[in-house]
Amino acid sequence: MVERSAQHSTGARPVVAVCRSASATPVRPYDVDVTSLSRTRIAVAAGFSLQGLVFAAIVTQAPRIKDKFDIGDGGLTGILVLVAVVSGVGSVIAGLVAERRTSAAAYRLALLTIGLGALLVGIAPTLPLVIAAFVVYGLGVGAVDAGMNMQGVRVQQAYGRSIMANFHGMWSIAGIAGALFAAGAAEVDLPLAVSLVIIAVVTWITVAVAAPHFIEAQEHDPGLSAKGLDLPWRPILVFGLVILLFYAADTGILTWSSVYLEDALDSTKSVAPLAYGAYEAGALISRFGGDFLVRRVGATKVVVTGTTVGVVGLAVVVTAAVPAMAIAGFFVTGLGLAILAPLSFAALAGAVPAKSLDVAIARMNIANYLGAILGGGLIGAAASADHLRWAFVIPLVLIPLVLLFARSFRTADAATLDAV
Template sequence: MTQPLTRTRVAVAAGFFLQGLVFAAIVTQTPRIKDKFGIDDGALTGILVLVAVVSGVGSVIAGMIAERRTSAVAFKLALATIGLGALLVGLAPNLGLLLAAFVIYGLGVGGVDAGMNMQGVRVQKAYGRSIMANFHGMWSVGGITGALYASGVAEIDVPLAISLVIVAVVVWLVVVWASPAFIEAQEHEAGLSAKGLDLPWRPILIFGLVVLLFYAADTGILTWSSVYLEDALDASKTVAPLAYGAYQAGALFSRFGGDFLVRRIGAPSVVAIGTTVGIVGLVTVVSAAAPAMAIAGFFIAGLGLAILAPLAFAALAGAVPATALDVAIARMNIANYLGAILGGGLIGAAATADHLRWAFVIPLVLIPIVLLTARSFRTADPDSVEAV
């Protein structure tokens, strides 16, 4: 690697930040999108599911590009694509073109999710210590920044189109600065993406299951936590959003402190502790008698669960040959979107059936399965050479 390692780390972290920024800048403005195009909640849900499905395709495409070129190229193109997607969502004059814009954005999202983790695990390998959780923490920082930005532009009545044009320009400027520092040198096994059965599927499936379970819980919490407080616990419209904020605050603590814990006690122990803490948080949410108790539960859930995704990617990187790494990450990343669809669908179905408290029993039942995989996470420790 010819670039200074610190600049490479900052550049890759910037990519994680941009993903969170664009996602939040679009999703938190969905009320404005609904008003502009006159669509209802059902249609909006359909659009979000479409984005999740297309993102899986984008992840596979990123794996193919990484195999034929490098993960740096895949990451750079995908970041440019989410900028384009944001631009087109803002400028779309009718529903048909809005759907096309979200398809483009979804392809970019899948590519960025895959590309940023491909680059992140390589930077971690170069450092020789756990830093993946910090990268995912930058995604959370980007998400919070994007939400604050969306709130600000709405407050001063900046048109949706202009607000997203600004986001797109910011993305492209950062990509121009950051992409030269991405890690270019990689090993490849020609044609691996076309010969999917040759991939090391056992670690992909083990850690992919963890990713699926995490994002099923994560999507359900992010989508329905505020609704739960308002409808089931009679919280005010001012208090209800604090559930989302509490969960994200817990996630920040988890991700920015998680790498330190991995270095001290090892990834398997961190996964076991994080999962257990997450279960405690979900139990608190389900049994909450008042909004304050539920808000505390969501914070505890974020504190425990948010470490699972970055360590799953780090563990996969330690369990597969270097020649298969990029394609393996792209394949496992599909579990992200399957989990989002599963969590959003199951919890949403329970919520629409007026059983909001029971809706959060779904992630409470699913998350303990992660404990069965904890020992496999020894490959997330940078000094580990064991196979899953």
């Protein structure tokens, strides 16, 4: 078993060449330039941030898009479902690019694509063209989701300790920033096109600065086809199911929490959005504190605790008699569940051979969009049938299934070592 890592303080791109046995037993990188590795971590985190920024900047301006093209609620829902479906295709494409070139190339191309998608959504003059723009954006979203996690697990392996949750936390912070930007743009009557052109330019400039520091890892013959890769499907399916369950709950909460407060609990319009904010606040704490807990008690205990806390939060939401109780429940839910996604990618990294890692992440990432469609569809169907309280029983029943796979998360500990 051999691992070689070479990085130069001269500003060259970090290059990591790894050869691991199929058991994926961890070994510590050596000869790693600390300054260069820190730059790489910042660069990869910047990509996570761009994903959250662009997503929030587009989604939170949905009312303006509806007004511009006279789209009804059903039409907008159809566009969002289309984006989720196309994102799965984007994730597969990212895996193909990473397989034939590197995950750095896939990540760079994907980030440029979401910038292009934002630009096209902003300047599209007709409904067919805005739909086409959302297709471009969806391809980019799926590819970025795959690419950022490919790069994230490699940086974590180089550090030798859990840092994936922090990367996902950067997505959340940038998402808040994107929402605030969209709110400010609407307040000052900045045209939709101008606001999204700004987002696109910020994205492209950031990519130009960050991309040279991505990890250029080539761990197998680039001519090797996906059929020739050793893809262990069991961990892909196990952790993919956890991803699916999490995003089913996450999508339902983000989409319907404010509606639940307003329609089922008779909150005011100013109070209803606090449900969304409380959930995201809990998620931020979970992700920025999660890595510390993983290093202290191990990934399995963190998953069990997080899942249990999330179930308690959902139970509070379902039984809430007043808006304040539901808001507290959503906060607790975010506090518990948000750690599941980053730990699923970290656990997969410890369960598959290094040569298959990028493609495995791209395949598993498809569960993200299946979960979003499932959660949005099931909870949305219950909500539209005027059973909003029962709508949140769906994630309450589904999330405990994660506990069946908690022991599998030991591989997240195997993929990292004590802090360097």
